[in-house]
Amino acid sequence: MFHNATKLVIVTEHFMCKKVCDIIEDCGGKGYTLVPTGGKGLHHLHPTLDQATVIEGFDNLKIEVVMSNQEKAEQIAERVVSECFEEYPGVMYLEDVRICRPDRF
Amino acid sequence: MEYLADFFHQFGGQLQSPTLSFLIGGALLAALGSKLTIPNPIYQFVVFVLLMKIGMKGGVEIREANLADMFLPAIISVIVGVTVVLLGHVIFSKLGGVKQADGIATAGLFGAVSASTMAAGMVMLEEINMPFEAWVPALYPFMDIPALVLAIVLASVAREKMEKGKDHKVDTWAIVKESLRGSALSALILGILLGLLARPERVLLSFYEPLFRGLLSILMLVLGMEAWSRLKELKEVAHWFAIYAFIGPILHGLLAFALGYLAHLWVGFSPGGVVLLSVIAASNSDISGPPTLRGGIPWANPSSYIGASTSVGTPVAIAICIPMFASLAQLVFSN
Numbered sequence: 478m479f480h481n482a483t484k485l486v487i488v489t490e491h492f493m494c495k496k497v498c499d500i501i502e503d504c505g506g507k508g509y510t511l512v513p514t515g516g517k518g519l520h521h522l523h524p525t526l527d528q529a530t531v532i533e534g535f536d537n538l539k540i541e542v543v544m545s546n547q548e549k550a551e552q553i554a555e556r557v558v559s560e561c562f563e564e565y566p567g568v569m570y571l572e573d574v575r576i577c578r579p580d581r582f
Numbered sequence: 583m584e585y586l587a588d589f590f591h592q593f594g595g596q597l598q599s600p601t602l603s604f605l606i607g608g609a610l611l612a613a614l615g616s617k618l619t620i621p622n623p624i625y626q627f628v629v630f631v632l633l634m635k636i637g638m639k640g641g642v643e644i645r646e647a648n649l650a651d652m653f654l655p656a657i658i659s660v661i662v663g664v665t666v667v668l669l670g671h672v673i674f675s676k677l678g679g680v681k682q683a684d685g686i687a688t689a690g691l692f693g694a695v696s697a698s699t700m701a702a703g704m705v706m707l708e709e710i711n712m713p714f715e716a717w718v719p720a721l722y723p724f725m726d727i728p729a730l731v732l733a734i735v736l737a738s739v740a741r742e743k744m745e746k747g748k749d750h751k752v753d754t755w756a757i758v759k760e761s762l763r764g765s766a767l768s769a770l771i772l773g774i775l776l777g778l779l780a781r782p783e784r785v786l787l788s789f790y791e792p793l794f795r796g797l798l799s800i801l802m803l804v805l806g807m808e809a810w811s812r813l814k815e816l817k818e819v820a821h822w823f824a825i826y827a828f829i830g831p832i833l834h835g836l837l838a839f840a841l842g843y844l845a846h847l848w849v850g851f852s853p854g855g856v857v858l859l860s861v862i863a864a865s866n867s868d869i870s871g872p873p874t875l876r877g878g879i880p881w882a883n884p885s886s887y888i889g890a891s892t893s894v895g896t897p898v899a900i901a902i903c904i905p906m907f908a909s910l911a912q913l914v915f916s917n
Contacts, residue, residue: 531892532892535888565876
């Protein structure tokens with residue numbers, strides 16, 4: 478029932494979300510999951526939603542995309558690094574996952 | 583001397599207003615390490631209700647107003663927004679240890695407008711019974727957008743000069759769109775349109791009006807907490823940012839006060855209008871300006887401009903500038 482796939486996780490600032498999601502779709506991603514998040518980075522604490530962030534767009538989001546084709550996931554990662562992470566902060570990693578209904582990824 | 587004593591008496595009295603005490607209370611809570619937090623969705627709701635109320639009330643009254651009266655104050659707003667950025671750019675370029683882009687971005691944020699400071703200014707004017715034209719809050723985008731656009735253009739031109747051959751085209755329309763889509767301006771403009779085109783009086787009087795002051799006190803508490811918690815970021819950048827953030831709002835407000843006074847003489851701009859225009863000029867964008875600058879000048883360090891604005895600039899605009907300009911107006915216009 479389960480098939481091997483690759484999950485790419487990108488944590489970045491909210492206002493970078495559209496750009497990252499455009500890259501995902503451009504590279505053939507059929508969908509993605511957005512999760513509000515927070516935590517500590519290299520420079521400072523990024524608050525979670527239980528605390529007001531006065532400034533819009535600086536809250537953090539975790540963008541998850543699962544791809545049945547690992548090469549495509551890596552292609553997304555390369556583009557996100559070169560187009561977004563040169564000037565904006567972000568964290569990114571790949572995970573091996575097991576999925577059902579592979580035609581959806 | 584008597585005038586001066588009068589001025590300080592009024593100034594002292596206004597420092598005790600609920601708006602300021604909540605701001606100070608918020609900073610105190612954060613300083614003492616309190617675990618109290620106001621969740622982000624509540625903060626966003628508060629901003630939405632405040633701006634809708636300001637917009638609707640303005641829209642309803644604009645229906646009957648003579649919009650030609652707005653022309654000169656709107657031009658003044660553009661002039662102030664642009665001058666603040668140019669002035670800030672010149673000042674920061676003469677100071678040591680300040681990266682050019684950081685200076686320009688900070689100047690841009692101080693030229694832009696804070697909705698919360700504007701709301702606090704409106705409450706203060708109501709408290710001292712100093713009426714103002716209902717369209718004055720609609721001057722917000724006239725100052726805000728030119729300041730942000732100019733800052734991004736200046737920073738991009740400067741970078742192009744440094745990295746010859748690299749093209750940094752500025753998409754002005756994208757910046758304008760980004761500003762208009764920010765939550766504060768969206769709510770304000772929607773409110774104005776509803777007030778102008780629909781008949782929202784009943785919901786305005788039964789829901790938005792009674793909530794206004796209470797919600798503003800929560801917003802002030804949040805701003806006080808934010809101001810304290812961002813101080814650490816400000817400490818990590820050059821001390822010039824803190825000095826500029828302290829003096830800038832006062833200077834910018836005084837510039838608008840002088841130009842507003844001319845509009846008072848020429849077209850009868852009300853004293854309350856002059857004060858609110860000065861408060862708008864003294865304010866520095868704290869909600870929607872930073873993401874616009876972050877998108878437009880990504881190579882500037884956000885700790886410098888956000889730290890300067892939220893830790894020092896906004897508290898100075900609310901706690902010092904609002905009572906100062908109200909006192910100044912009572913002094914200037916009563917003679």
